[in-house]
Amino acid sequence: MPPYFEPKKDITIYDAIEEYLSEKEAVGTLSASSIRNRRYELNRFALFCKEHHLEKTADIHKNMLIAYLREQKISKSSKVGIIYILTSFMDYLVNEELILDNIAASIEKPKIYPPKTDYLTFDELERLYQAEAQDAPPKAVDRNLLLFSLFTDICLRVSEVVNLKLKDVRIETREIWVTRKRDKTDNIPLNDDLVKKFLNWYDIRITYKGSDLPWVFLSSHGQQLKPRQVHYIVSQALRRAGLVKRKQGPHLLRHSGASLKAQSGENLIMIQYLLGHENLNTTRRYLHFNWEDLKKMIERSPTPGKKE
Secondary structure, three states: OOOOOOOOOOOEHHHHHHHHHHHHHHHOOOOHHHHHHHHHHHHHHHHHHHHOOOOEHHHOOHHHHHHHHHHOOOOHHHHHHHHHHHHHHHHHHHHOOOOOOOHHHHOOOOOOOOOOOOOOOHHHHHHHHHHHHHHOOOOOHHHHHHHHHHHHOOOOOHHHHHOOEHHHEEOOOOEEEEEOHHHOEEEEEOOHHHHHHHHHHHHHHOOOOOOOOOEOOEOOOOOEOOHHHHHHHHHHHHHHOOOOOOOOOHHHHHHHHHHHHHHOOOOHHHHHHHHOOOOHHHHHHHOOOOHHHHHHHHHHOOOOOOOO
């Protein structure tokens, strides 16, 4: 830190982290899960600094950041995520006049190449649903099939599904009200199949312990269903159906539903709305094609001057 810079106040890294997260939470720029993730990552960095006898924000320097990143035995993409979190945190420190420059922003990010994205074809989704209907525990079949449909038919996030409450489901008007990131609420219409699946699950749900709880989805122990439990339900169903993909959780179903809609020529803006994306470029990741379809398109392309 240059000798001429005087921080606005003397504060520990741990305290600055809490002030930063409190501000993000107050203005609603981060979801509750993002707050938890950032607190975990930033506190790990603060502990690393403390172990190296740096406890104040004014003591942070670039070599310490690089040493911290070097110690992390994680993938390149995970390191990019940590750099992003540290950069955001240090933006806050600069704005609060606690440090002079955002040294995290000057760190070169490792180059990463996104892997080919997995998604399920329509036939594979059929296999998944059939396997679940045949092999899942009888008391859980209707719950699980409804879960799968909310991911594939209307492309909800797992957090949106597990936090869905009974009052959010309007069977009489055939729609649900979904709480998105930053507490934004969207209403989404229900088709005949989804209405039927909700009613089938409700008939079973009343036999569950905890049926008086406000959430739509309950675990076998009568508690609100948790994201990790949904991940287990989906991964087990994929295993029973003999479907092996790079990602085995509920996001695979959400991604598959969006991809199949895009392939069918559905309006990309409507798919963006279902996914809850603020940026259309994020939705474009769900557009896929295969090599044979590309060859057929080239064959169909009109060629001026082509001799028959």
